[in-house]
Each structure stands twice: as structure tokens, then as C-alpha cells.
Amino acid sequence: MFVCYFLLMSEKLYYKDPYIKEFEATVTGCFVMADGRYRVSLDRTAFFPEEGGQTPDKGTINGMPVVDVILEGDEVFHIVYNLLPEGTKVKGEIDWDHRFRNMQMHTGEHIFSGLVHEKFGFNNVGFHLSDNSATMDYDGKLSEEDVRILEDLANKVIREGHEIVTFFPSKEEAESLDYRSKKDIADGLRLVKIEGVDLCACCAPHLKNTQEVGIIMVTSFENYKGGTRLNYLCGERAYKDYMRLVDLETALSRLLNSKKEDIYAAVEKLQGSVSELEFSNVALRRMRVSNICENCEKSVVFLTGDDADLLRFAVGELKSRFCGLCAAFSGDDEKGYRFLAECDGGDLTDLSEILKERFDMKGGGRNGLLQGSLSGSKSEIEVFLLNECQNLFEC
Template sequence: MKTIALYDEDAFAKDFTAKVISCDEVIIDDQKLYKVVLDKSLFFPEQGGQTSDIGRLDDHQVVDVQIEGDTVYHYCKGGFLIGEEVHGVIDWNHRFSNMQQHTGEHIFTGLAHNEYGAENVGFHLSDNTVTLDLNIELSEDMVENIERKANEIIAADVAIKAYYPKQELLGAIAYRSKKEIDGPVRLVEIEGVDLCACCAPHVKSTGQVGILKVVSYEKYKGGTRIYILCGLRALDDYNRRMKLLAKAYRTLSCKEDEVPDKITSLMDEGKQLKYEINEIKSGILMNQIDSYPSDVSDITIFSENLDAKIMRDGVNALVEKHDGLCCIFSGNDDDGYNFVIGSRTRDCAAIAAGMRELLGAKGGGSKQMAQGSVNATRNEIERTM
């Protein structure tokens, strides 16, 4: 049965009354829901890269809406009698946010097409993320240019209209579409900016988008993936970032425009301190190595917080003096150990393989030296070695 799509007629309607055509109990992700078909619906189903509307039918929450053919299915937390009349209310904040994002995407991709010949090959709108994929690589200047012009169009409050042109006229209309469409084609037009096939609800004019902000972008499958936020979502994201920035400059005791230099300075200081600490650790380890009599064949050292280079240097120093198996383990019984083993006379690769088999160690190496990690206690390691 074809569901009358009220969302197609009025994107700003918030509630409606409809008759229940069918209601079936279903289990989805171990949750009992009711799959409800109505004769008409204001709930926009998931399609066109956009997640569905949510809301309520009478007192029951609508958590998802899908479309199969021409039939819209509402997944509800409660059921209804066939023939029963129900009152539906969509979550308006959710709907309006989605409309802001989707119209913003049309503005951006329309401009990308007009300015640089880019084609939109992908779009995803969820409750957390808005991405659009273009088939060409955009530079930073190109992205900033599109973003600036998009916000100028938003400020100009250009009217937006959605309509179904007559089928016989469709071939003469130049519109964007990510795929071939069978049957009637719904066009969303932003005059002078974009004309695109689209099934989703949109705002009435570009001014209702509020603002469009490019959050980030990246190379993707030979083109560019753009992350955007519009309207109230952009405001929420801006406020979140400003709070993080304010916390950063208060913590660093500097002005906000000094934060990058302050962080760079702290990172440089940290690198220098790490170098100095490692020099001290290396010196302590080498003193320990020098204290072992040269006639002792096998040497195993347990320590903490040694980096891989210090451990390798230490094993090399041990191998020069001792002809048996030389091992350094860094870590503790709770978190496990990193290790480096070396020898002039023993096969270290074979020993590492034995540790993998007996202790579940990871890693490997050559006959002369091997390294890796093992989640075992010191006693277990000593018994195995």
C-alpha cells in the first residue's frame, strides 16, 4: 500500500492524524518493537543519505522510520489496533536540525559544482555527522571560497522550493542527481545556486540554515570528503570548541592567540626532559651492566620505563661481554613487559618463538637479536628463560 507522504506536502507541519493499516510485532537488536503502517505519515523515512524522523504516535515513541517501495514503516515501542486512528507528533528540533544540515549540503555542493565542476557522489546525515563526498580534490583555498559564498547565500535569504516537474519537461531541465531515478522526480531549487533531485524536507529559505561551517575535510577515494555543520548544530559545535579553548588558555596561563606557541614550547621542553631522563636511565643501566662479572654467561635484567633504544643498546653492551643469552625486560607484572634479547651463541629468533608458544608473547627478530612484549609475571618469565 502506498503511504501518503505528508512530509512531501509541508515540511513545517509538526503533527497529523492517520489510520492504522497494519501493526506487527518485531524483534530488532533484542528489542521488541511494533512495525506500524499508516494510511499517511508526516514522518520522513531514512533515505537519500539521511536518517529518519523520530517522535511519537499517541503515547508510543517512534524510534525509526523506513520505506520499502511506496510504504512507510514506523518502528514504535507500542502497538495499535488495525483501523485505529492515531495522532502523530514529530520531534521538531530533530527535523529542523536535519533540514538545516541538508539544505546546507545542497548549497555547498551546488557551489562546488558551479565553481569547480565537482559532482556530489556521496552524502550522509546522521544525528552526529554530516559528510558530503565530491569527485575532485579541493584545495584549502577552494574549500574556504565555497564556505564563504555559501554563507553569503545564507545571508541573502534566497527562497527554496520543492516541486515535481511534468515528466515530459524533465529531459529539458539541467539538474544534479547522484543516480538515475525511475518515475516522478522531486526537485529542490535554490534560485541561482542549485537545482537538485531530492526526496527530503528542506527549509523555506537559505536564511533558515543560519550558518554553514566546514569542520574538516580530507582526500577520499580520489576526491574530497567534506564535514560540515549548519545552524544550531554549528552553534553547539562552536560553543564546545570555545569552552575547550578557554580551558586551554586558562590552564596554560596565556592569551588565546598564544596557545599554539605555548603548546609548541611545552612540547619542546617535554622532548628535552625526555632526552635528559633517558640519558640518566641509560647511564644507570650501563653502570648495572658493567657491574656483572665477564665470566657470567647468561644475564637477565628487569627494569621499568626503559624505551626500546635504551634496551637495545643495553643488550648490545651485554652481548659484547657475555657469551650466553642476554635479556632486558622493562615493565611490571600488572601491565606486562617489553623485552629485547640478544646472543652471540644462542638463536634469539627460536627463543622468541618459544616465548610466543609458552607465554603468549608477541614479537620476533633474527638469530642475533629479538624483541617484543609479553603479558606474564617476572616469575613466569624467569622460569621460562
């Protein structure tokens, strides 16, 4: 049956004209898959499959959704939920909004990669385009300034309106051409020429003119495998993201009760206020802990779980009043306690062993210091320390 497929390999309409939105075709094969969906091949198709780092077209066949389009060998398979018997005449419709956005993103990548190659000699070594993200990878390091210069140049190329053509050169013709190459495709070498800017081998649908890209924006970039990875947006997707940022700016402006142009200064001021409050909060908590330590009769204190960062401070306060073992705990009976214990000149090795055995202590220490966490109730821990470790409290 597969021999039959290859003999009846579908005509790829997206090569001839990437602007075809609807087409008529005949089903050449329809097989049920293990998951109950169907793999359908047609004698001709405008559906671009998942290929070259780009996710496939969306759309319908006879009104039924095409949920995936895959390329196996030279054949394009459409994945649908319904049976379409061989010989059925069908009408295919491409989700044009989705396709056009992909063509904007893909053509924008050609422009940018052509400029990266021309200005820096770096190659495009990775490309990923899905509905949620798009990345371009290069085999050399680009600085922030490099990226902004390239972005400016790419947008200039877009505005200038360069014509874009695709063609299948003969072997002899190809040998005389200097082109960037990602990989040869099954149907032979297909070149995409952006007049005066770039020549690159590629299999995907592209726009006819750079002006249709609209705009290209690099949204972020990072070092990646010794080179550079850029996240970017073009055309409709860039516009949508710009609107998202405008909405975000408006929301922040309302939240901060500030003019849009003053948002940055307002956030800086807010950060300053938060730092001051945090400082005051720590000072107040230290005062409270200090007060607790001043009023305790033994050198063991229990703090709330929120005061876990003040254990060292509490032990310091206890040491100013007591000699021998000083210990501070924070937490509760249910979740357990974090603790810090110090005994100047004392040996806490035995205490550590008993705590491990009786209170499942995790942690350790040396030179008269012990810290970690343990399980048990406040009363059990207090009784144990004050009754069974009396020698440690002696000076």
C-alpha cells in the same frame, strides 16, 4: 494484505509542507514484528523515513515514541512499541528540533554541492546524515584552498536569503530543465530549486529560504575513493559545536594558565619542555644502566621492564668490558623478558635452539646476534647461561 497497503498508500505530508509539526491521521495497518514492536501505516504522515542517506524523523504517535520510520516501496511504516488497531484516529507529532536541524544540514548540502558542481564540475556522489555525523562525497579532488573558497561562497548564499521551492515537473518540463540528479524517487521526479544557485532532484524536506541554514562549516576533509569526502555542520549543529570549541578553549586556557590568544604558543613551549625532560630522562637512565654494567662481574645484566629500549646500549656497555657473549635482559619473572645477546665472532645457533626449547624463546638473529623474548625466572636464566654456556663467555 500488502495489496491493501498500496491501494491505501499514505499521503506524504512532508512533500506538501515540510514545516508541518503535528498532524491527524487514521491507522491503515498495524502488524506485530518478530521483535514485538509494531509496524504502523497511516493514511497520511508527516514523518520523513530513512531515505537518501538521511536518518528518519523522530517524534510520537498518540504520545508514544516512534522509534524508526522506514520506506518500503511507496509506503511509509512507523515503528512503535504499542498496538494501534486499524481505523484508530491518531495524532502525530514530529520532533521539530531534530527535524529542523536535519533540514538545515540537508539544505546546506544542496547549496554546497550546487557550488561544487558550478565551480569545479564535480558531482555529489554520496551523502550521509545521522545525529552524530554528516558527510558529503564528490567525484573530484578538492584542495584545502578550494574547500575554503566554497565554504565562503556557500555562507554568502546563506546570508543572501535565496528562496527554495520544490516541485514535481511533468516529463516534458523535466526534459527542458538542467538539474543535478541523485536518483529518481518512487513518487516521480521531485526537484528542489534554490533560486539562482542550484536545481537538484531530491526526496527530503528542505527549508524555505537559505537564511534559515544559518551557517555552514566544513570541519574536515579527506581524499576518498579518488574524490573528496567532507565532514560539515550547519545551523544549530554548527552553533552547538562552536560552543563546544569555546568551552574547550576556556578549559585549555585554564589548564595552561594562559590567555586564550596565547594557547598555541603555550602548547609549543610545553612541548619543548617535555622534549627536554625526555632527553634528560634518557640520559639519566643511560647513566644508571652504565653504572649497573660497570659493576657486574659477568657479562649478563638484568634491567627493569621500563628499560627495554636500552638493551642495545647495555650490551654496548658490556662489550666495552668483556669479550665473548654479552647479554642484557629487561622485564620480570611474571611477564617474561625481552633480551639482546651479542657474541662477536661466535655462533649463537645452538643457544637459540636451547632457549626456544627451555624458555619458549620467540625471536632470532644471525652473525653473532640474538634477540627476542622468553619466559622463565631471572635465576633460571642466569644459572643456565653462566653454568651451561661457559664456552660462549670465553674469549
